[in-house]
Amino acid sequence: MILLNKFHTKIIVFKWFNLETLFSKELITLSEKERKIFFSLSKKRKKEFLGVRYALRYIGIMNLFYNEKRKPFLFPQKKYISLSHSFEKIAIAISSYHIGIDIEKFRKNKIIKVKEKFIREDESLFIHPNQEEEYLHIIWGIKESLYKLEGGLSSSFLDHYKVSPFCINKDFCISCWILKKSYSKRFSAFYRKIDEHYLVYIIDK
Template structure:
């Protein structure tokens, strides 16, 4: 497993991207797993799901830089959390890469996706009519992926299942530039939250990430 990219957001928050190159056994050798984790791993179909689960946990261990056991669990809505460390985390994976975002003091969300033309077919399922109006036709695929990663990152930060990407997560118009940030908001019942979402293009992939309060340089 090779560190492909590491970005420090502020003194308490960072994310990293790793290229998955090892076998499952090589990844397992780097982890301290309890019986409940081994049972869950055994329940996964061997292949990408297995490798993605292992690789995000190995990367999390690297980022936490500890010899202690890391008890990483998921809640009833599927949001990962640590029981024995105070840090907030977010995990993502796509094909040959794993992504982990960690913060000591704020909720975070990250998404990584391999950029493929197929996003055209599902755009209407996560983009509102108004949002489709600001998509750059000359960079349509990349622009759509930024929007997807942004909404997915906000969804992960919020950590609840009852969220519609179209109705509840709304993006302000922005121009696609390969790397940048833009405003977005989550509106769900009495919840009204505003975010500054960041994105970057990386080796054929798109990365979107957000925190409750990302400090700008």
């Protein structure tokens, strides 16, 4: 499913069906380095690892490169890429600009348990109690996308990222911020719901 193909940016979401068949075929094409990584992972991580690589190769991307911040990019195309996966869905964003993407399956209990790790006091003020879980998933997706866009290695979701007030189903473009001691910068985040998943992306144009 291609969700966006403009502004020098393409966003694609894959949904897996015959997982075991695809994974067994994909394992054959792994490089020696990738195989070492693969066999060190848990069963869940193995599926995610193979799923992402299958999706990349399906759209013609054979190799990823990483900068000093562990941020992936494509060469020689000189394009940026961001990846996310959650259960049966995989999201890939490719752009001429810095970009961050996140896809998360709606899981009420889990998001409630971890909200204190990423929700600031000023953000909690605009979260409607009747839609708390939806707000939490979108805010998490925004901060995860900012993290990937920035290429941060130790950024705090509480201290370094901030989401401005918004209303679900009314505001599909949400203002958000990277806040650091040396600088602050505003971005626009976009989100949509796909089946039981929330997709968020941010392009630094």
